[in-house]
Amino acid sequence: MVTGATSGLGLATARRLATLGERVIVVGRDPARCAAVARSLPGASASDAVDWLAADFADCDAVRRLAAEAEERHARIDVLVNNAGATYAQRRLTREGVELTLAVNHLAPFILTTLLLDRLRESAPARIVNVSSVAHERARFDFDDLAMERGYRPFRAYARSKLANLWFTYELARRLEGSGVTVNAVHPGLVRTALGDRNGALRSVGWRLIHVAYRKASLSPDQGAAAITHLATAPELENVTGRYFVEGRPAESSPASRDPAAAGRLWALSEELAGARTTSR
Numbered sequence: 001m002v003t004g005a006t007s008g009l010g011l012a013t014a015r016r017l018a019t020l021g022e023r024v025i026v027v028g029r030d031p032a033r034c035a036a037v038a039r040s041l042p043g044a045s046a047s048d049a050v051d052w053l054a055a056d057f058a059d060c061d062a063v064r065r066l067a068a069e070a071e072e073r074h075a076r077i078d079v080l081v082n083n084a085g086a087t088y089a090q091r092r093l094t095r096e097g098v099e100l101t102l103a104v105n106h107l108a109p110f111i112l113t114t115l116l117l118d119r120l121r122e123s124a125p126a127r128i129v130n131v132s133s134v135a136h137e138r139a140r141f142d143f144d145d146l147a148m149e150r151g152y153r154p155f156r157a158y159a160r161s162k163l164a165n166l167w168f169t170y171e172l173a174r175r176l177e178g179s180g181v182t183v184n185a186v187h188p189g190l191v192r193t194a195l196g197d198r199n200g201a202l203r204s205v206g207w208r209l210i211h212v213a214y215r216k217a218s219l220s221p222d223q224g225a226a227a228i229t230h231l232a233t234a235p236e237l238e239n240v241t242g243r244y245f246v247e248g249r250p251a252e253s254s255p256a257s258r259d260p261a262a263a264g265r266l267w268a269l270s271e272e273l274a275g276a277r278t279t280s281r
Contacts, residue, residue, distance in 0.1 A: 001024075091147075
């Protein structure tokens with residue numbers, strides 16, 4: 001199951017997994033695009049090889065419905081790739097009062113993952129792969145300013161959400177110890193995607209200039225997807241959990257990301273924002 005699978009990194013990951021012969025569930029926001037991607041994947045002609053589900057990750061209720069539909073339609077979920085992500089030029093809030101970047105990039109995958117944990121445990125050995133970013137190294141997380149009323153910037157919001165991805169990964173790994181379900185995070189590299197295109201003309205140019213400046217390190221979506229696919233399928237990683245990878249190699253994330261107290265605090269806050277305690281301690 002790959003979220004954000006209708007373009008860029010998610011689409012490339014879905015294609016790689018389908019090429020390997022895996023049954024793929026495409027998840028995106030637009031039903032028509034999800035259906036088109038599903039039809040285009042290798043093996044799509046087989047009746048049960050590819051499925052798709054649609055949900056707006058800015059809507060917590062939609063994410064809950066997505067999880068319920070996934071459980072209803074699939075007796076097994078062996079791998080969940082939390083790839084969907086976004087940035088926004090202007091500060092926007094969900095109805096829960098959460099800044100939208102954090103809601104889409106962290107809260108939505110938190111809700112989806114925790115609601116699917118029973119199915120993942122039943123499918124064990126199973127894996128969760130959270131797509132984070134090296135941007136987390138520059139993040140500052142103010143638990144008292146979830147709405148980012150003080151100094152909103154698109155990159156600051158994005159970096160904060162990627163730090164949240166790591167806290168979620170490490171805390172979830174601790175809670176899943178011994179369950180047969182592993183969870184790891186990956187920075188797939190500086191991938192050329194349309195992530196910054198919603199930020200207005202000036203900021204979109206800025207994102208593109210970053211790729212020009214670091215063009216030797218800049219990767220295509222397919223190259224970036226290789227790291228995600230490796231975490232999702234490599235036999236040698238079957239029992240590896242609670243780790244951070246950079247372009248497929250184990251790495252150390254920032255000191256802030258390894259703060260267990262902050263990770264626990266984010267978990268409790270996420271449960272509160274989700275409206276219910278979704279997993280046992």
